């Protein structure tokens with residue numbers, strides 16, 4: 001046991017890399033450990049793009065996290081001279097009854113509008129004719145209504161993780177990749193962490209292992225379900241100008257009469273790169289080991305028939321590529337960011353349920369504050385570990 005750290009961060013994906021970056025930047029002697037070498041394609045943080053928006057429909061407490069994350073990502077861009085956040089505007093489509101597929105929470109649309117009004121976030125409400133005029137790429141129905149947010153944007157998840165890890169390393173963090181965390185023991189003086197390569201002592205520990213959380217922390221496995229998600233890129237080369245960032249916004253579509261909503265992005269990789277869509281799926285429970293990482297021909301055909309053809313008539317039927325990813329979902333889609341019961345040293349950080357990336361920068365900052373100061377500037381009380389384990 002040669003090196004003693006103030007803090008160890010296990011799992012260096014979206015959440016862990018953000019926490020490591022913040023801790024190292026504050027001069028904390030910190031070790032980051034990951035079983036793989038992030039950014040990678042085996043967890044929840046790959047597929048080129050993530051949506052960010054400022055007025056958050058998942059609950060009133062999320063908007064301050066999102067707003068702070070915008071600031072932190074802009075700082076990260078300045079420090080690394082890398083483009084990480086691209087404002088495209090965002091369109092959330094619901095219907096006048098707000099009935100339909102649930103986006104993580106009941107009345108997502110109404111909550112979004114309320115959050116925008118409360119925080120002075122620039123937006124417009126569009127009826128169906130206005131949406132058809134502004135965004136003819138979307139085949140909306142007469143009873144559909146849109147919330148358009150001007151600052152909604154695309155984040156680049158792999159580039160954000162890479163930037164945070166590089167800066168953490170430059171500011172003194174030790175980073176051990178391809179090293180697997182096996183367990184820990186809390187003592188009166190701190191925490192002893194065991195991996196497949198060694199044993200380390202630290203004052204504090206943060207666990208941010210994404211879809212591996214049920215295996216790493218089996219005592220909390222009942223709180224989380226891991227679901228397979230597929231990202232699809234469909235060809236738009238024949239109408240490319242209608243799908244470019246600036247012309248085509250990021251979107252979330254609460255499809256009426258459907259089990260699942262749909263979200264998507266403009267064509268960010270040029271004329272032949274396609275536009276990306278995802279249709280949330282909650283039917284298959286998987287683990288990172290058992291998941292089928294290939295989308296089948298039937299799955300691709302079904303998404304074209306049910307999601308692309310009726311709603312995006314300017315897109316083509318050719319699916320250029322797919323990427324399989326995982327949501328780690330709690331029963332109410334809320335995040336878990338909390339000290340383990342009875343501990344002031346060990347944080348469990350599991351913010352996914354399909355909407356965590358946009359908040360990751362502020363979550364990393366908050367986890368650093370929890371471990372250094374015992375409290376956070378932003379209110380994380382809605383993300384308590386609610387269990388009896």
Ligand SMILES: Cc1cc2nc3c(=O)[nH]c(=O)nc-3n(C[C@H](O)[C@H](O)[C@H](O)COP(=O)(O)OP(=O)(O)OC[C@H]3O[C@@H](n4cnc5c(N)ncnc54)[C@H](O)[C@@H]3O)c2cc1C
Nearest residue numbers: 011013014015035043044051181210325352355356357358
């Ligand atoms: C398809 C898809 C689309 C999404 N879209 C959006 C979106 O548009 N907007 C949005 O805000 N959010 C979105 N999300 C959610 C967001 O991407 C997640 O909230 C976020 O990526 C979760 O990050 P994480 O750090 O918890 O997990 P990960 O990034 O998966 O990181 C976990 C890390 O832990 C490591 N690890 C696991 N076990 C061990 C171990 N034993 N020892 C050491 N290391 C270990 C893994 O190797 C991995 O690197 C989406 C998610 C998916 C899957």
